[in-house]
Amino acid sequence: MADDELWDLTDADGAPLGRLQRRGDAMPAGVFHIVASVCVVRGDGLVLMTRRAAIKDWPLAWEFPAGSALAGESSAETAARELAEEAGVRVSPDDLALVGRVTEASALFDLYVAHVDGDPSLELDPLEVCESEWVTLEEAFRRGARGEMAGPWVNRLDELGVLLARAVSR
Numbered sequence: 001m002a003d004d005e006l007w008d009l010t011d012a013d014g015a016p017l018g019r020l021q022r023r024g025d026a027m028p029a030g031v032f033h034i035v036a037s038v039c040v041v042r043g044d045g046l047v048l049m050t051r052r053a054a055i056k057d058w059p060l061a062w063e064f065p066a067g068s069a070l071a072g073e074s075s076a077e078t079a080a081r082e083l084a085e086e087a088g089v090r091v092s093p094d095d096l097a098l099v100g101r102v103t104e105a106s107a108l109f110d111l112y113v114a115h116v117d118g119d120p121s122l123e124l125d126p127l128e129v130c131e132s133e134w135v136t137l138e139e140a141f142r143r144g145a146r147g148e149m150a151g152p153w154v155n156r157l158d159e160l161g162v163l164l165a166r167a168v169s170r
Contacts, residue, residue: 006071007033027106035107036079037066041115046134053130058150062143075110088123099167100160113167137168
């Protein structure tokens with residue numbers, strides 16, 4: 001997460017405004033940037049959860065790999081890139097199925113599902129992730145309910161949980 005990271009700004013519908021935002025600078029009111037995440041599902045139905053590194057905000061909290069879209073990057077490209085960077089799992093943006101979008105204070109959060117074959121080997125980025133685990137989706141929901149997931153995930157799972165469960169079980 002570089003301080004010189006640039007994001008495209010969008011309106012509330014996700015339409016680009018033709019303006020850039022530097023990570024860490026105050027977000028202008030009424031504009032958004034894209035944040036994307038992917039829930040990876042193995043053939044046995046287990047989903048990949050990662051635990052945030054102790055040096056990050058929401059330290060040691062569980063989540064699905066996620067991050068902000070870089071300038072010029074689509075939401076699906078972001079989800080695929082973040083998954084590769086954080087966990088070493090490579091999927092094509094075309095392999096992602098959009099579950100839904102949550103409008104947050106300054107971000108439009110997109111959640112995707114990717115079904116993968118076998119048991120992909122993981123390469124965790126220690127600056128991003130300190131641990132990973134394949135769990136049932138029900139366990140992911142329990143972690144959210146127990147406050148073990150990064151704070152923003154509570155609302156995200158409240159809004160998208162039913163749709164996520166459908167997408168995972170397809």
